[in-house]
Amino acid sequence: MARAGVTAERLTLVAAELADEVGVENVTVAALARHFGVKDASLYFHIKNARDLRVRIALLALAELADRVAAALAGRAGKDALVAFADAYRDYARQHPGRYAAMQIDLDPETAATSAGVRHAEMTRAILRGYRLAEPDQTDAVRMMHSTFHGFVSLEKTGGFRHTPRPTDDSWSRTLDALDAVLTNWPPRSGAAA
Amino acid sequence: MARAGVTAERLTLVAAELADEVGVENVTVAALARHFGVKDASLYFHIKNARDLRVRIALLALAELADRVAAALAGRAGKDALVAFADAYRDYARQHPGRYAAMQIDLDPETAATSAGVRHAEMTRAILRGYRLAEPDQTDAVRMMHSTFHGFVSLEKTGGFRHTPRPTDDSWSRTLDALDAVLTNWPPRSGAAA
DNA sequence: ATCGCTTGCCTAGGAGCGCTAGGCTACTAC
DNA sequence: GTAGTAGCCTAGCGCTCCTAGGCAAGCGAT
Numbered sequence: 001m002a003r004a005g006v007t008a009e010r011l012t013l014v015a016a017e018l019a020d021e022v023g024v025e026n027v028t029v030a031a032l033a034r035h036f037g038v039k040d041a042s043l044y045f046h047i048k049n050a051r052d053l054r055v056r057i058a059l060l061a062l063a064e065l066a067d068r069v070a071a072a073l074a075g076r077a078g079k080d081a082l083v084a085f086a087d088a089y090r091d092y093a094r095q096h097p098g099r100y101a102a103m104q105i106d107l108d109p110e111t112a113a114t115s116a117g118v119r120h121a122e123m124t125r126a127i128l129r130g131y132r133l134a135e136p137d138q139t140d141a142v143r144m145m146h147s148t149f150h151g152f153v154s155l156e157k158t159g160g161f162r163h164t165p166r167p168t169d170d171s172w173s174r175t176l177d178a179l180d181a182v183l184t185n186w187p188p189r190s191g192a193a194a
Numbered sequence: 195m196a197r198a199g200v201t202a203e204r205l206t207l208v209a210a211e212l213a214d215e216v217g218v219e220n221v222t223v224a225a226l227a228r229h230f231g232v233k234d235a236s237l238y239f240h241i242k243n244a245r246d247l248r249v250r251i252a253l254l255a256l257a258e259l260a261d262r263v264a265a266a267l268a269g270r271a272g273k274d275a276l277v278a279f280a281d282a283y284r285d286y287a288r289q290h291p292g293r294y295a296a297m298q299i300d301l302d303p304e305t306a307a308t309s310a311g312v313r314h315a316e317m318t319r320a321i322l323r324g325y326r327l328a329e330p331d332q333t334d335a336v337r338m339m340h341s342t343f344h345g346f347v348s349l350e351k352t353g354g355f356r357h358t359p360r361p362t363d364d365s366w367s368r369t370l371d372a373l374d375a376v377l378t379n380w381p382p383r384s385g386a387a388a
Numbered sequence: 389a390t391c392g393c394t395t396g397c398c399t400a401g402g403a404g405c406g407c408t409a410g411g412c413t414a415c416t417a418c
Numbered sequence: 419g420t421a422g423t424a425g426c427c428t429a430g431c432g433c434t435c436c437t438a439g440g441c442a443a444g445c446g447a448t
Binding site for chain 1: 298299300301303306307311312315330331333334335336337338340341342343344345346348349352353354355356357358360362364365367368369371372373374375376379380381383384
């Protein structure tokens with residue numbers, strides 16, 4: 001009886017691949033056990049429960065995405081960096097829809113604080129150095145950027161843009177143009193426009 | 195044996211309320227049946243299956259949200275309209291987290307085409323009349339607006355902004371300022387800035 | 389008014405999932 | 419070699435979704 005050699009790491013990796021193939025909601029402990037040729041009860045030796053498994057996928061995805069973004073950002077500044085960040089983010093989400101969906105789980109504060117999520121925030125702030133924004137504008141800008149990226153990717157995936165024929169790639173690059181423009185010329189607090 | 199008087203409409207409404215209380219993922223056919231004092235098998239006379247139930251919640255939420263936005267938009271234009279739309283959207287999402295989450299389900303194209311989702315798109319375009327944007331810029335702007343709204347609300351809910359102490363309300367209004375600014379001065383295609 | 393017929397509920401039951409308890413076996417450390 | 423532990427197992431409970439088939443309430447037509 002050869003042992004399957006299951007570890008939490010291998011489990012998480014296979015679960016992530018499974019998520020990309022069949023969707024996170026179908027990543028069950030039972031299905032995962034089948035993939036390893038093992039009974040489902042055996043997996044509880046490695047993971048706490050089903051939620052723990054999902055959290056592990058999320059942390060893996062966060063770390064992977066942070067690595068990609070970091071690589072894309074190397075040696076770039078200003079709008080170049082903005083576009084590189086955004087494209088790396090969107091590409092990852094499209095190549096790994098299951099991992100991306102898993103990332104949306106609500107992590108408890110301590111876990112979130114030690115996750116790769118903080119690297120995302122740091123890197124976003126690094127980009128903003130090219131735009132010379134002081135606090136608290138910087139925080140607001142970081143939040144707007146994240147909102148735009150996540151919102152676009154999310155709506156694109158769930159078909160929220162399907163009712164208009166225009167290629168989403170075009171809207172994406174124009175959205176980044178707009179984001180660059182507003183970061184370059186960050187408006188003052190509320191006042192009368194034009 | 196008095197009949198419970200279950201209809202698909204009442205079912206959907208109670209399901210939506212249940213979603214707001216305990217989260218969409220916990221809105222099960224069995225739990226819903228319990229709420230009506232009825233066996234779970236009986237509900238399949240009114241709904242096709244569990245997915246059908248979720249779709250009905252989503253359509254209800256889309257319609258409710260469209261109504262709210264329409265009311266908020268009445269008699270407003272320009273930035274007033276933008277802020278009214280955005281606030282109505284965000285308020286609804288916060289007051290009805292379960293309904294909002296249910297809305298994110300992937301509707302099949304025909305269902306989506308006859309849903310209240312199209313009213314959202316129309317109303318967004320109506321706002322843009324105040325900013326005088328021609329196609330295809332208009333489509334890009336609509337997509338950016340939706341992305342920003344959905345992304346912000348979504349990240350706010352899942353705790354994506356928690357690592358910075360700044361009140362999210364402040365970031366929200368500054369994000370709307372920024373959105374208004376960029377719509378007022380929609381940048382040209384990509385070229386050199388400033 | 390009563391005979392159907394449809395509507396709205398029921399019971400029974402199968403299959404899948406999450407998870408626990410407890411047992412056996414292969415490997416590892418001494 | 420022996421002790422201990424790591425890694426798997428079976429058994430079994432409770433929950434979910436869903437189907438099949440039965441019975442009764444209330445309706446319309448005669």
